[in-house]
Amino acid sequence: MFGAGPSGGLADAIRAQADAQSRAAALRIEHDSLTEYKGMVDALLEELSGSDADHKKLADGTLTQAALGRGFPEADAIYTSYSTVITELEGLSKGLAGQIEGLGIAVLSAGNGFADVDEETRRRMAAIAKEARAQYVPERDPYVEEQRKSAAGGTV
Template sequence: MAEDNGGILAVGLSGDSIAASIRAQADAQARAAALRIEYDSLSQYKKMVDDLLTSLEKSPAHHGKLADGKLPTAALGTGFTQAQDLFKSYNTVHTELQKLSKGLAGQIEALGLAVGFAGKTFEEVDEATKQRMAALAKQAHADYVPKRDPYAEMKAEDPQGAPNNPPVSGTKKGGVL
């Protein structure tokens, strides 16, 4: 009789191990179905992120358009210190807004790319996407200012203490790429 069922019992598998195997397969299928739902949700999320990036690029807050709206040096007056101080402050704020806009665009683009290849293996991602992600990560790393990081102090005390932040690599700027 053991020979009639494909030899399963003949090789020493009990009914309990067969049931465990069936349960494991069912669990794996349930997880695969859940991943499919997650992938669909991520696809919708990626579309939303892409739409946000497009909106930013078309808005006056885009770093390129911010650069076009810069005031000339004498626009706030000449010959008195307050005008120079005001212009210096204006320049600082304007420059920081440009950096913020550019950084935000890069982060949104990286998020969109990451969501786009979520669920794929590294080999399944095309080379251009890998290179773009590396360039975005390198730029974010270069733009990192530890003094502005609210978790930098916690990272210095306890590298595991800062949520969602990579451990510091010993460089002056952020973690390892």
């Protein structure tokens, strides 16, 4: 009764709407998860920024490399490691902010489609995508490694 004729189109439309709502709900969950994770990263940065180990204080000379000791490689390694961690955390936080913003736009446009998004939002999405491509490091992507192993005939 519902499978043929004009009412079949109605069933297809209902299915399509349900699928769109399901995708929007999945995006909302992913957006919320990334927002929570970014909050944890930002909290760590905030905790560090209030201490003498703040990267801004290091740059201002409050804590110099020499303050950790001179003449032994361990002090140099600690200073280098700290600087690397701060730089990577800041990059992670910035990247997550872009992903969260992009997911937010995707969630808002999921119901109506990207065709109805205004020009400014399109430009912002393009800028987010460009920044993500610029920051992408294939060597850090576990999916790329999986693909390499699979192509080489290894197990995944």
